[in-house]
Amino acid sequence: MxxxxxxxxxxxxxxxxxxxxxxxxxxxxxxxxxxxxxxxxxxxxxxxxxxxxxxxxxxxxxxxxxxxxxxxxxxxxxTPEILRLRKVLLELYLAQAPKSKTIKALAAQHGIKKTRFAKKVHPEDPLQGQCILCGLCVRVCRDIMGAGAISYIGRGQFTEINTPFYEENDACLGCGACAQVCPTQAIAFEDITGTRVMKSWSETKVPLKQCAACGNYFAPVPFTAYAYEKLDPAIRDEIRDLCPDCRRKEMTRKAILLRAEGVGR
Ligand code: SF4
Ligand code: FES
CATH class of the missing domain: 3.10.20.740 (Ubiquitin-like (UB roll))
Structure with missing residues (x-):
């Protein structure tokens, strides 16, 4: 309606x-x-x-x-009241995530350059002093990807997001959905020859799938397993182990061959 x-x-x-x-x-x-x-x-x-x-x-x-x-x-x-509340929130976020460029930029837009609140100290923070505890990464990992690899840890001012007990977690699919939704780009991961290292999540290591045609690594193994299971219609066997580029080439090659067969008849 x-x-x-x-x-x-x-x-x-x-x-x-x-x-x-x-x-x-x-x-x-x-x-x-x-x-x-x-x-x-x-x-x-x-x-x-x-x-x-x-x-x-x-x-x-x-x-x-x-x-x-x-x-x-x-x-x-x-309203003046909304703007006042927003400024206070931005000061709080400046204290919570003192390294976040996103927060600093939004605060500056609102005329806020510094915070009256004590800045959180983040010694060797895996989230680079940029996490505002919005919870999006936890929810996307749990509710959309069904992995639940990360959660809130600690309480009050000591609350953080990470894997349970700060240990590598094999529930992680390596999909990077957490990094995609993070509003402050706090989450870091890196692909190092055949392995995705989730730097922010206790250095959890996820193997990458290698393309059967070109040999390039293209996606985390557990993530492809998860995605292929959900695809309907299912991904065809002959392109299952190919990277997106080689998959496209293979499909184009097949289409040309089919056309050529039709022409020859
Ligand atoms: S999405 Fe980013 S800012 Fe939000 S809780 Fe996760 S790491 Fe922190
Ligand atoms: S409370 Fe509405 S976007 Fe966070």
Missing amino acids: TIQITINGNPCSSEAGESVLTIARREGVEIPAFCHDETLAPYGACRMCLVDVVSGPKKGVTTACTLQAMDGLEIITD
Whole structure:
């Protein structure tokens, strides 16, 4: 069902139940958001997407990612109070992740250059002093990839994200989905001849699959096993062990041969 909501005085059409953050992004209204990804359920952890509901069943400040659109809802994204709260949050994130360029840039956009809060000390931090504990990596690994290789460790100011007991974890598929969703690019991994080393995750080592045709390493073995099992229709046996480039070449070669056979008849 199509409904109407109002963002900063402008009417917007949407589907009932869509999140206000999704609608705002579609309409080109900028709302900062760190813990939201369209592939995951709304979480409401980072609080960056605060907006003010001025007309609706529950007025006041709330998170746009968890706020569902309903007919007649009116919100404002940049009241003085919202801007004040956003600045305080950015100061907190500057303290939590003092090395994050993403946080520094957003803070600077809001006129914040330093923080009043004590900066977290990260001796030999595998997340490079850039993690804001948004939880996206944990959720994508668990809820989308089904691996659950990483989780929250410790409590309060000592909370961190890593593998259980900081040990290499063979549940890791090496897919890198965690790094893709991380809003601060905190997660590091590297491919070193035949092995993907998840540097941020206790140096977990994942073997890479070698292309049967060109010999290049192209994807983590456990990830290809996971992906091939899910493909429907299933990947054909003759291209299973080929890298994407060689797969394309093989399919083109087959198509040319088939055409040539047709022409010859
Ligand atoms: S590593 Fe990145 S995605 Fe994971 S919690 Fe930290 S900031 Fe979020
Ligand atoms: S994006 Fe809404 S609370 Fe994090």
